[in-house]
Amino acid sequence: MEEQSMKVSKIIQENIAYINEVLPVKESFDIIERDMIIGGRESCFFFIDGFMKDEVMSKVMDTLFKLTPEQMPKTSTELSRTMISYVEIDTFSEFDGIIKNILSGVACLFVDGYESCIAIDCRTYPARSVDEPAQDKSLRGSRDGFVETIVFNTALIRRRIRDPHLTMKMMEIGKSSRTDVTLCYMTDRVNQDLLNLLIQKFEQMREHDLKMNQQTLAELLFKRKWYNPFPKFKYTERPDTAAACIMEGKIVILVDNSPSVMILPTSIFDIIEEANDYYFPTLTGIYLKISRSIITIMTVFLTPLFLLFMQNPEWIPDVFDFVLVRNTINIPLYFQLLLLELAIDGLRLAALNTPSMLSTPLSVIAGIVMGEFSVQSGWFNSEVMLYMAFVAVANYTQPNFELGYALKFMRLLLLTLTALFNWIGFAVGCIIIVCSVCFNRTVSGRSYLNIRLN
Template identity: 50%
Template structure:
């Protein structure tokens, strides 16, 4: 549906469609520019008052009637603000208006002028709580798409950096930006992603980035392993883009989606590159070692307690010598759930109460749980280590995926002994090998299929020059 050349008809249409009598924040104002009537529609809180004041001052000073012949001449000659456009489709005008742009209509014009003088309420670009670094930049993404794009532009000053804009959702019209290096990205993958996003038949991105990931990846619900990497750091995002990856920014989300990603990409962290190669390699290898121990510590302990005869003498201290009221397997399963319960409780605890409540919880839950006979000290110790080890991983998604398999491994080991343990390990390996990335490669690439040149760059922190001049895949 097109706009009318009659300004009164346009005002009436906008008032009816936007329910101006019910929405207090939809503001419109009518002014006279020489002998023509002009009307502004905008959302209160999105428009910049200073820019609007300066533009209106300029409009009142117009003396040449020739400048008001058509929308194109008027926009080029009378509007000094740079970000403007012309549109005659009413649906697109409504979306632009509700996105924060100013819609200006003049009597007799067959197109409206869109003035992008919007500003969004936002917090500061402080360092994210999860992706902290010892050294390096301490800024992070916020919930405003334009500012997040600027943080990346600040780091990549190349004309090859492209940020393609899309609008997703028939109702929400959420702004999405696909960021990539035009001379490095896989054009096949890029076209595939763009096509999936353009054809997404969704009303809104209710869960923001997770909804977008589910649009891109039609994975089975029972596969917990993440296929994309989330990061709230602009420097990490810029580094991934420079390596040929694709970053997707979603408005109202303070993190970027990086793809394609294997399990090795999910294990990388910014701290690896803010230290010398030897220190960075040590941090990365330590992270892999801690991950391995976190998966197998409690299942191996359950297995050894079932076969005390095979435990060497120097390792006898891990065996349970006192009487226990609750089976060890049930203790560990209860602790797995209890730890998640405490984490959820901490999210809803006010900051001023977090520290004292943590101390109380440690004393009561730790001490009295052992004294009551519900839990053994060893079970609490090993589960505490596993819990802390999960926080050494950069992403929550991978940590929970491995947690689910650790619980499965605990159950089959406790039920079937060594054969259950072997079957559980084989099942985990089969799932990882059969899992595919967005590009169709194995989730364990470059381990499966084996490629030592790429694998060593994932395992060891290489020299920056060598790391950036060679593509990872």
């Protein structure tokens, strides 16, 4: 008989035998089977070691041990209502829900003579403190951030939105992983078509396991085209940003074990926003948005334009004659720019794996070697180093990591086309970039440039 249709038996030994058949209780040290006598009846607890609040369980068991055979109710439901003084309690008559709860950390109690199991949800998950995210900081905003525990994350949102329309719809994805996924939205503001589409997609994912957590979910939600690198989702680790998006009518997706949330629908303008835009006065916020947008555009077009003008020096006005490369060019400018692009990525990867105590001195050494010595050796020209240094630093003005690499790929495409076909290649590259943004579609099917919520 399949697990879904298996019912709890009145004979406790049959229930214990079935649990031992389905779960590796004898082989796994962390799956605990606790046999006891409650009210003169054989009883058994099943739970996962490390997920249990020991103090709560001790009080619950102390209450149960004091029961006499005369005090034992006729049903497990009556026992849970009258004898167990704890808040989160439920009863299950089928093993499908029981197995799921045991593996989730809920303690399940079987009592001989009862046709259902009592689930006592006194679990606790290992979690770090809700510190401010390292990559998404705000000068004047709150200093808390999402963590890997989904219940803590929903509480951080509930703390900011005390509205009865705020809904947290929990769903389970994956036959083996059984990952908890929550849709957070305002029922009076959300786009119902998008909400129904997401629920439908989630229901079709039940056989898929979220192997890489949030990234797997994103790939299942939207089959992206490999040739368009622009991100389809906005991610944030800030509860205040998530709450603001929910109030605007958007949907926030939380995945258990992930410290960031996905925001839908989104556009290119949403992705380049950050929390500081809202914590400052209107004029300051507008200035920050405009300056960030200009710098973002410059990171794409600065080096290709430099290469284009170096290929056509007669186009440069006399007043800008100083931008011309005066020193000897030993390596073509295109290959210099390409080598520096790869070198910057190499330094980023090295910084991720460098111990924190060594990161500062190694950064200084890398800066000296990549800067002055590389120019003196003849590998690079100083003008190329200057413009690539600006691009490397300016890339961090926008917080989205995926968008940064999407812009990088567009810059490399533009550089290659310019080097091969001069101004015609530059014009074709600009058209490709504009088309990549304009014809990009999000999960809702709407344009990347203009998202309507309702």
